[in-house]
Amino acid sequence: MTAPVPADVLSRLKAVLGEGGWSQDPDRLAPKLVEWRDRWSGQTPFLALPGSTADVAAVVGLCFEAGVAITPQGGNTGLVGGQIPMGEVLLSTERLKAVRDVDAFDDVMVCEAGVTLSEAHEAALAKNRRFPLDLASQGTATIGGVVSTNAGGTAVLRYGTTRDLVIGLEAVLPNGEIWHGLKRLRKDNTGYDLKQLLIGAEGTLGVVTAAALKLFPVLPSRATAMVGLSDPRAAIRLLARAKEAAGGGVEAFELMSRVGVDFALKNIEGQRDPLLTRHAWYVLVELASGEPGAAEAAMERLLGQALEDGLIADAAIAQSESQAKAFWSLRENQSPAQKPEGATWKHDVSVPVSKVADFLEMAGAAVREIAPAARICAFGHVGDGNIHYDVLRPDGGDDAAHSALRDNGSRRVHDIVASLGGSISAEHGLGAMKSAEALRYKAAVEVNALRAIRAALDPKRIMNPRVHF
Incomplete structure (x- = not known):
């Protein structure tokens, strides 16, 4: 448990943030203190709700001066407890909601940390562009959160993780200084890449307040299919074939066991068995192309040949957007379907x-x-x-x-x-779940280097002190 926050620090935080910028109301705090799976619950003496980057800097600077620990939190969708405070000041980015710019020529979008993934998707689509980070929790997960955790999602195969989708960052470092790093450059080879240190740092090296994100064209051809097969080795062989059939057009290749499908059918309303017969394993495949009709044709060739060769047992290609969404719903509800079990x-x-x-x-x-x-x-x-x-x-x-x-x-x-x-x-x-265990699998030279970086940027270890090394 983190040391108590002195009363005078709380008073100064209230003065800095002003009306609407903080809360100590137990009802307001309660949903932010419990993790989605109910494995972690925490406590905080103070919820900071900064409305601007300058507010974040003021809070972090004050806490740095006083040696008071901070836990940053985005949409509270994390699954390893890193966003749950254990007595620290809780700094929520929920009020940092601006989409500052969407530039379809440079293919860059600048979003503040509290913008949800769904809101980012909508802003990009309004300019006929796509931001391809797709998560089941996209209605709640925020830009600051996915940057801080280097979220992956379902389109990593084609577009990479968050680390590959960030061009620049704005962040408040542990001493309260603002780093204005929202560059839009695809190439910048002028020294250490500070943004890459912050991506995946889980708030231990500072608070991300905004991100410049890569955008991509909206592709006119898309095909989604559910495939039934006997075992994961068949799935891997099918993946190799899909890459050959579609080149770089494989956007998603998701594996599910029959156990998970049964849980979804049992516990999630509106789910349907994806194929006429039961199979031990399923793969959800999605192909996309900039050439109209190309993805659909490639999918038919891929699955037709796989069926003929006995590599797969059955398959269904989505014939409508609603059917594609039904296939994806089955995959995205794999975790929620387990909760009642x-x-x-x-x-x-x-x-x-x-x-x-x-x-x-x-x-x-x-x-x-x-x-x-x-x-x-x-x-x-x-x-x-x-x-x-x-x-x-x-x-x-x-x-x-x-x-x-x-x-x-x-x-x-x-x-x-x-x-x-x-x-x-x-x-x-x-997060809190694996930080200690990770030491079993990392070489001492790596751990020492990581600790040196953290000590240089956060010498008082006030930022998410229970997370990382």
Whole structure:
């Protein structure tokens, strides 16, 4: 627990922020103190609600001077507890809502940190452009949050992670200084890239207040299909074929197990079985092209040949936008569908794409040794090697008993990931959940370098002090 915030600091924060810029109302604070999965709950003596970058700078500068810790928070959609305060001042970016500019010629959009992904998408589309970061939580997740966590999403295969989509940043550093780094340059080779330090830092090196983001053309040809197949190895072979058939046109390649599909059908209203018969595994494939009709033709060729060769068992190509949305809804509801099923060990891991099937086989065997009756739900962005590997308690089993096995079970899963050259955090970050565990898998030379960077920028360690190294 962080040390209490002195009363005089609270008074000064109130004066700096003014009316509407802060709250200590328990009802106002309550939804910001609980993580979406209910695993973490926290407390804060003060909610800062800055309305401008200058306000953020004033708050951070005052806290730096007093040695008071801060936890920054965006849309509170994080899944590793990094946004939940444990006694720190909670700094929310919810009032930083401006879309400052959308430039269709430079293909750049400048959004403040509190703009949601959905709002960013709408602003880009109004200029016939696309911002291709797509998450299930896009109605709540904010630009500042996705930058601070280096969010991935479903289109990484074609467009990369957030790290690849940011051109420039504006941020308040831990001493309260504003870094005006909102450049629109695609090339700038003039030294260390400060924005890349801030991306994925989870608020430990400063508070992102605005971002300059890459935009792309809206492609006229798009095809979405749901495929049934026997095993993940078939999925990887299908991915290779899809890349050949569509060149760079594979936008998404998402894997789901039948277990996850059954959970969605059971627990999420309005879901339908995607194919006429049941299959052990499913892949959601999306192709896009700038040439009208090209993606649709490529999808028909890809799936027709795969069926003929026995690589896949069945497939359905969406015949309308509503059917495509139904396929995507099934994928995007994989996590929400698990909530009613009880205690779960959650893993967000990545391995080389060629090792995905090996990981699933090895992890499954290890989990069965520890929890033989557990239900394994694996799904995710197999096109970039990111698997969400979730181990649910046995049907009708005891939550506490299953949770008691989590640490040992997760350690086994993460050790397998490491043995395959993978990462224990693919897109969710380290947060409070994995910061300590990550030390098991990082070399001392890397940890020392990371700690030196943090000590240089935040010598008092006031920024999200429980996160990272």
